[in-house]
Amino acid sequence: MSLPLIVLVILALAAAGFVLGRGRAMASAGGDIRLLHSLPGYYGWNVALAAMIPAFLALVLWLAIQPVVINGQVSSMISQGSIDASSLDLVMSDVRRVAEGLDTAVAAGALTAEEAGSLRTEFTDVRERLGQVGVALGSDVTSETLHAAQRYRELSGLGDLGRAIVVLGLAVLGAAWAWQRSNKDFRARNSVERVVRWILIAAASIAVLTTVGIALSLIFNTVEFFRLYPAADFFFGLTWSPSFGGGSELGIIPLIWATLYISLIALAVSVPVGLFAAVYLSEYATPAVRAVAKPLLEVLAGIPTIVYGLFALLTVGPLLVDVFGNGGLLGVDWMAGGTAVMTAGLVMGIMLIPFVSSLSDDIINAVPQAMRDGSLGLGATHSETVKQVILPAALPGIVGAILLAASRAIGETMIVVLGAGAAAKLSLNPFEAMTTVTAKIVSQLTGDADFASPEALVAFSLGMTLFVITLGLNIFALYIVRKYREQYE
Amino acid sequence: AIARDQIQIAGSSTVLPYASIVAEAFGENTDFPTPVVESGGSSAGLKKFCTGVGENTIDIANASRPIRESEIKACAEAGVTDIMEVRIGYDGIVFASDINGADFAFTPTDWYKALAAEVVVDGKLAANSATTWKQVNDALPEQEIQAFVPGTKHGTREVFEEKVMMQGCEDSGALKAMVDGGMDKKDAAKKCITLRTDGRSVDIDGDYTETLARLDANKAGIGVFGLAFYENNTDKLKVATMSDVTPSTQSIASGEYPVSRPLFFYVKKAHIGVIPGLKEFAQFFVSDELAGPDGPLAQYGLVSDPELAKVQEAVASETTLTH
Amino acid sequence: MNQMTKPEKVAAMNEAKISAEKVQVFYGDTHAIKDVSIRIEEKTVTAFIGPSGCGKSTFLRCINRMNDTIDVCRVEGNILIDGEDIYDPKVDPVQLRAKVGMVFQKPNPFPKSIFDNIAYGPRIHGLARNKAALEEIVASSLQKAGLWNEVKDRLDEPGTGLSGGQQQRLCIARAIAVSPEVILMDEPCSALDPIATAKVEELIDELRENYTIVIVTHSMQQAARVSQRTAFFHLGNLVEEGATNDIFTNPRDKRTQDYITGRFG
C-alpha cells in the first residue's frame, strides 16, 4: 500500500470514526443532545483523533525506522571489496537506484514482477533494460548490486505490507476503543481539548526547538573558531580585517557598533513614520482611505531587499552626497561617498515602515471605544487621547511591532552591503561607510577563504554573538513592556 | 529516500557562469538531466563537498582557487578521499573605468602607491596622502583616486594583493626600504598589502554588477572586474592596460598579462559510476568544443587553459589528487 | 458624521443654559430621538427619566457631542448652549466637552493609576499650576465623590482594579476634576450603595450652586430628591418636562403617570 493511500485510508477511518462516535453518543442519549456531557461533535472528534494520532505517530516512526532496518539487512550483503572500492553509502544508493529502476520497469510493463525478482546480470544487460524505460544508471550493474537490489525490493515490499497492517490496525483499534467509550457521560470535550492543548504545546515548542537547533548548528563551528582565534581578540578587537594569508584581525566591535548604528537610524525613520501612519490610519482616516493605504504600505515590506539595496546605492546615496558631501547643499563636507551608515539606515527605515504601521494599527484599533469616550468626554483633543490613553494601552503590541522592525533591521544584509558598504569601520560619523555583523556573516560564509580557517568559521561566532546580544536586548524590551503595560478593563 | 538522478554542483560564483553554460549544453546534448549548479562561494561549495560521500552530498565543487591542504584533510576525515582536480581555465582580472573617462595605463607600482595604507616617504612609513593618480605617477591623468576593489571575502582580492599590491611594493622598492629600515619581513609584506581606509579604496563584497553600479554613481572610480564581465560591458567600461599589456583571453593565456587566477572544479571519484552522467559531465566540460579557445566558454570570457589536453587526459583517467 | 440642517432662525433663548430644538437622532435607520425640544436652566439639576432604551443616554450624549464618535449616529436639529449652537461648524467639540463634562453609564476608568485617572483632565486643560495643586485637585475630587477614604492609600494602583461602585465614583471624580460648567451624569449612582449614593447626591446638590447638572436616573426617589426639573422620555420622545414636583405629583401625560406609578409594560 503506498504512502498516500495509507494516509487517505487513515483519514477515511477517522471520518468514519467521527460519524460512528457521534452516532453512538447520540444513541446513548436517546437522540437528545441535551443529555450528553459534550456536544456531539466532540464525541466524533474524539474517535477521529483516537484513530489518527496513534496511526500517524506509528506511521512516522515506521517511516523513520524501516529504511534503517532494510539498509542494515541489505548492506550486510555487500562485500567488503565493493565497500573499499567506493563507500557503503554509495553502493547502497546504487542498490536503491537499481531497485527503483526495477520498480519503474515493472510499473512501465517492461518487466514482469517475477522477471524483476529473478533477473540475472549474467543473462541480461540490466543497465540497458532499465535505460529503455528511462532509468539512467551511472555504471553497469554488478551481480552483487542486482542481488542486493532484489533483496531490497523484497524487504521493502514486506515492510510496506507490515506498515499498512500495523498503522491501519492501530487506527482501527484506536477508533474502536474511543468509540466504545462514547456514551453520554463520557467527557468528550475535555478529552478533545486535552489533545488540542498538547497540539498547542507542541506548536509552542517548535519555536524552542528552533532555538536549540540554531544554537547547535552554530556551536561546534564557534568552538572550532575559538580554538583557532583568541576569544579576547574577537570580542574586544577594534579592527576587522580578514585576510587570506593569515594574520587576520577579526574584532567584532566595529561590526556590532555599525549594526546598532544602522538599526538605530532605521528605527528612527520607521518608528515615527510607522506610528504616525498607524495612528492616522486607525484614528483619523476614513475606512476607504484605510482600506487602500494600509495594504499599499504593506507592499513596502514585500519589495525584495535587493531593490532597496539598489535604491540606496543609486538614488539615496548620491542624493545624500549632494546634500552632505563636499560642495553639497549644506556646504559641509561630512560625506565622502554615497555608501554610508545613513544611506543604509534611511532606506532600511523605509522598508520597515509597514512593520510598525500595520501591526500598530491593528492593536490601536483593538483598544475599546470606551477608552476614547472617557478621554474625549473630559475635553481632551483626539491627539491627546491618542498620546495619553490609547498608545499606553496599546503599548505591548506596539513594542512588539517595533521589536519586529528592529529584528528585521539587525538581520538585513542586502541593503547594508549596497547601502553601507562592505568595509568595517569604527566611527561616530553616520556619513561614513561601515558594515554590520549580518553582512559579514553572509560574506564570510559565501566567500573564498579556506572553510576550515578562522576567516570562514568566524561567521558562526558572529552569528552566535549576535544571537546572545539580541537576547539581551529582548530581555530588556520585555522588562520595559512589563513595567509600563496598562491593561484596559 | 529516492535515488538522485541529476548531478549536484556547488561552489564558486566566478565559475558559476561557465558551469551553467556547460550544464545547459550538457542537458541539451545528452540524455542526462541538466545538472544543478548552486552558487554560494568557493568556500561554502568545498565545505559542502567535504561533508561526506553519498547521495545527499554534492558531486562537484567549483572553486576559484585550488583546494587547501586543511580542506583536503577535513574532506578525508569525512570520508571524501579520492578527489579529482580539474582546472578549466583562467579568470583574467582587469582594471576598468567609465567608458567616457580618461585612459589609464597602470603598473603595479601605481596601484601600490595609490592604495597602500602607508607608504615609505624618505625611508619612513607615513600615511598615504595621495589624492590623485597624477600624484602617484606623472603619466597618469589628473583624476581623484577612487578604487573599487573586491572585498576580503573574494578570492580575487588575494590575487589583487599578491599580483598588484605586493608586486608594486617590490617594484617600487618600498619592500626593500621597509626591510632595510629594520622591519620584519613578514610585517613588511603585510604593510605592502594593507589598503587605506579613508574612502579612497572601497571594498566590494557583492559582485561585479555592484562594482559597475558604483562606477555609475561615481564616474571617477576605477573598478576591478573579471575579464568576462568586462567583455560583456564594453559599452560602459574602458579597460586599462597593466604594465602596457591590454587584457584579453590571448594575452592572459600567453602569460603576458600578469593578473589572473586559475579556476577549478573538484569531482568526487567515489560518485563516478553512481551518479548518472558524472564522468560524462566532467569530460564534456573540458572538451575542446566547450573549453577550447573557440568554444562558448572562451566566447563568454574564460581564458582557456593552454594545457587543456593534459586536463582532458587526467579526467579521462580519473586521476585524483595525491597529497 | 453628524449632519445639521441649518437653523432657519434661531430664536433668542438666553435664559436657558441649554436649549434643544427639534433634535432627531438616528443610529443608521433606527430613529432613537424623535423631535425633542427642551430647555435646561442654569444652576439647576434636571433629571432625565424614562424606561430603559428610551433614548436618555442618546440625548445626553448629544449635549456634548459624544455622539460624534459613533459612526452610524446622525444628529439633526439644533442644540444651543449659552445661546450658541454647539453643532455650528465653528464650534470646537473639544472646548465644548471641556465645558460640558460627562459621566458615562458604564464606568470606563483609564488603564492608568487612580491618581492619573483623575489628574488627566486637569493636566490637559492646564488647571494646576504645579504638582501640589494637582494633588490638591485630585484629593478634593475624590473626596467629593466619596472615594477618598477607600483609595487614599492606593492612588498609584490601576483604576481598573477597583470594584464596580468604586469605578463609578472614580469616573464622577474624574469628571468634576475639570470643573465643567455643565455636568452630564448618566446613572451615576447605579452601582452605589445607599450611603455612597447619598454622598453623591449631596455632591450634586453642592455643585448645583455653580453648575448646571443633567442626571439620568432610574430611581424616581433620586430624581425627586436631587432634581429641580424632570424630563420624561419614552420611545425616543420627550413626553413631558417640568418642575420635578409637578411631574411627580401632577403629571400631565398618561404615560408619565403610568411610568412613575410603576404601571407600565
Next chain:
Amino acid sequence: MNQMTKPEKVAAMNEAKISAEKVQVFYGDTHAIKDVSIRIEEKTVTAFIGPSGCGKSTFLRCINRMNDTIDVCRVEGNILIDGEDIYDPKVDPVQLRAKVGMVFQKPNPFPKSIFDNIAYGPRIHGLARNKAALEEIVASSLQKAGLWNEVKDRLDEPGTGLSGGQQQRLCIARAIAVSPEVILMDEPCSALDPIATAKVEELIDELRENYTIVIVTHSMQQAARVSQRTAFFHLGNLVEEGATNDIFTNPRDKRTQDYITGRFG
C-alpha cells in the same frame, strides 16, 4: 493561581446548595474577603448587600471560580456546591460554570449579534435539538429578561449597540438561556428602570422554584422584595446572614443596622 488549603474535615452540609468555609481572597496583597463562611440554601434567593467595595462581587466570583481569570487573585478556604469542593483539582471549572451561571456587574455583551449572544451558551452546551428549538430558547430567554419586545426586530444587530439597560438585560437573558442550577447576579437591575426591574424581579421569583439564586444589590427594597435570605458584607467580612425579614427588622449587628438605616459613613 488558586491555592486551596486542604480541608481538615469537611462537615456534612448536605442541606445547603452552596457552603463556603473560611474563604479568604487576596488581590496581590489586598485582603478582599476575610474568613467568610456561609451556607446558601437550595431554591432560595439570597441577597448580598453591603457598601461599595466590601467584597460582594469578589465573593460572588469565587462561587463559580471566575476569579481564576484574575492573575493576582488568590482564594483560600473551601467552597462546596452540593457537597463537592469546587476548588478540588478534579473539578472542571467549565462544568462548574455551566452549573453556576453569572451575570456580571458591568454588562459585557459579545461583539456579535443579539441572537448569537443568547444562542452561544445553548449552542456550546447542546441545549437545543435543532434551529427551531434554539430560536425558541433565545426568544423565551429574551422574553423572561423583558427585552424581547425591544429587540425582536433587530436580533441580528450587534449586542454592543444596545442601550445600557438593554445590555444588562441581554446579559441576564444570556445567563438564563443555559438554565444553570445556580444563578449569580451581580447588581442585575442597576441600569434598569422600575418597570424593567419589576420584570426581572418577577423572573427571579419565578426562577426560584427550580434554581438557587444569589443576587448582589444595593437596593434594600429590592433585597427585601426578592430574597428570602440576606447576607451583609462589610470591609471584606460577612457581618451577618439570616432570613431577610430578620435582617431588615431585627439586625443583630450594629453595622448592619447602621447600613440598612442609611446611617453609615
Next chain:
Amino acid sequence: MTDTAMTYPAGKESGQAVRRKTSLLEVDALTRRRNAAERRFKIYGIVAILIGLFFLVALLYAIFSNGLTAFNQTFVSVPVTLEKSAVEQAEASIVKTSRYNAMIDEALAAELGRAGIATEMKPADLRKMLSSGAAAQVRSFVLANPGRIGETVTFDLLASSRVDGYLKGRVTRDALVNDKNLDAAHLDLVDLMQDKGIVEKRFNMDFITGSDASDSRPEQAGIGVSMIGSLYMMLVVLFLSLPIGVAASIYLEEFAPKNRLTDLIEVNISNLAAVPSIVFGILGLAAFIQFAHLPQSAPIVGGLVLTLMTLPTIIISTRASLKAVPPSIRDAALGVGASKMQSVFHHVLPLAAPGILTGTIIGLAQALGETAPLLLIGMVGFIASNYPGSVASGFLDPNSAMPAQIYEWAKRADPAFYERAWGGIIVLLLFLMTMNIVAIILRRRFERRW
C-alpha cells in the same frame, strides 16, 4: 503633554479649579494651542503616510521603468530545412547542438537572400544575431518530431540579447565598438530584416513561464519555473507557519502558566525574529539536509526554513493582538460555561484575527522575498529544472525561487539580465499581491470596534 503648558488660571484654595466662562464660538488661547497641536498631529499622520506612499511610488516607478521591457522579446523567423544526413551527422557528434548551428546559419543566409537583403557576412557570422539557444530549439523539435525530418520548418528563433537590446534602445552602434559578440554591421542587417518582417519584437510569454538559461543566453531566461518553486515554498510556509504560529501564540498567551519558563520562551521567540535569515539557512542545511536527509535544492526544504523564519513574525503579531482583546470578552464566555478553549476559539481569536492576518501578510512577504537562507540549501544558482511532473516532485525536485532567480540575474555580466531581474521583480510583486489579497479582504471583514 508638552503642548499644554500650565498657564491657565489655576484653582483656588479649595483645590478645585474654577474657569472663566468663554463662548464656544471663540476659541480661547489654550484651546487654540491645543487645536494647533491636534492639527499638527494629524498632519504628521498624513505626512507619515505620504512618506510611505511616496517611496512606494518611487520604488515602483524604478521597478516598472526598468522591468517592463523584459516582457517583450525579439524573435527571428527562419525556415530551416531539416536534412536527414545533416541531422544524423549532428546526432553523432559530442556537442550535437553545434552542428545544428551550421544548419541554422545556412538557413538564415538563404532567408536573407530570399528577402533580397544583400550582405557580405559569412553565415557563421550571421548567427551572432541569434540566441545560442537556437540550435537547442531546433534539436528538441527534431527529437520531438522525428517524422518531420526532411521537411522545411519555419522556426521563431530568439534573437541574441544584443539584437534584442538594439530594438529596445539599450544597445547602440557606438556601444558595439569594442564588443566582440556583435558588430554595427549586424545592426544594419537587423534594420533591414525588421522591415521585411523577419525580425519582430513581441510579447514574450516565455519570460513568465520559462525556466532559467545560462549566462550566455539571457534572451531565453524566464521566471516561470522558479515561480513554481516559490509557490511550493509558500504553500509549505502558509500551511505550516500560520497554524503553528497561531497555535503557539494561543498556548503562550492564553494557557501557559506565567512563569520564568514562559518568559524565557517569550524572549526567545522575539529573539528568533532577530536571527539573520542566513542563520536559518545554516540551520536548514544542518537539520533538514544533513540530518533529515531531505534532498538538496528542494522547495520543501526551502519552505521549512522559511517557515521557521516566519514563525516569530506571526507569533509576535498574534500574541500582540490576543493581548489586545479585552478580558471582559473572555469572562463573558467563561461565565456561560464555555471552556477556556472555546472562549479562545469562539471569541478571542476572531477578534484578534486582523492582527494575525497582518502578521501573516508581513511574514509571507518577507518569506517570499528572502534569498540568503536559500543560498545555503542550494536553491540559488543555475537550477534550470523543468516544470515538476507531479505535486510531490514539485516539493522534492531541485528548484529555485523567484528572489533567488532575480538575485542571480542581477549578478550576471550581460546587461540583458538586468532588465530581466527587474521584470522578475514585477512578477514577484504581482505574485505577492495575489497572495495577500485574500488576507487583506479577510482582515477587513474581521475588523470591528467594541
